[in-house]
Amino acid sequence: MYLAVGDVVRDRRDMALGIVARVYDVDRRVVLAVPGSVPRAVFAEDLDVVSRYTPPMTTRLRLMGAYFFLLALVASYVAAHSVHSLGGNSLLMVLAALGAYEPFGIGFRWYQRLTGPRRFRV
Template identity: 85%
Template sequence: MYLAVGDVVRDHRDLALGVVTRVYNVDRRIVLTVPGSVPRAVFSEDLDVVSRYTPPTTNRLRLMGTLFFLLALLVAYVAAHSVHALGGNGLLMVLAALGGYELFEIGFRSYQRLTGPRRFRV
């Protein structure tokens, strides 16, 4: 199971919902903050993930997403136009455009994954 600080989990012992505040990989313990009580340490086997923490979208990420999208569209157009100029048929043009677009989409998803919250295997 992969957990990040801020994930909401449910404890099997008393079905209490809590937020992950610290992860200890050495003995597979997780520190939870349960509303109305003190933080408690539980083992990772006693937990169910209820919801994942996703940070709010920043203006920088929106700008990067827009730039990657526009660049991907430009590359898709150039790829399709190049295939058309070389005498390729419509299917080959579509596949070249999809390949060029997907290249930048994979790049943006990788950027999001590298800059997102760190997940710990417990």
């Protein structure tokens, strides 16, 4: 199971909801911050993930998204125009445009994954 600091988890022993405060890789323990209680250490096997922590988009991430989107539009236009000038039909133009657009979408998703919160395997 992969956990990040800030994930909301449920302890199976008493069904208490808590937020992951710290992860210990050595003995597979996780420190939970339970509202109205003291922090407690729980084994990772006793947890169910309720929701993942996703930080809000920063200005830098928004700008990178716009940059990737504009590059993808230019690449898809060039691909579709090239197919059209070579005499391809409209279906081939659409497929070429999608094929040129998708690597930029994949690249942005990987950029988000690499710069996002770190997940620990416990």
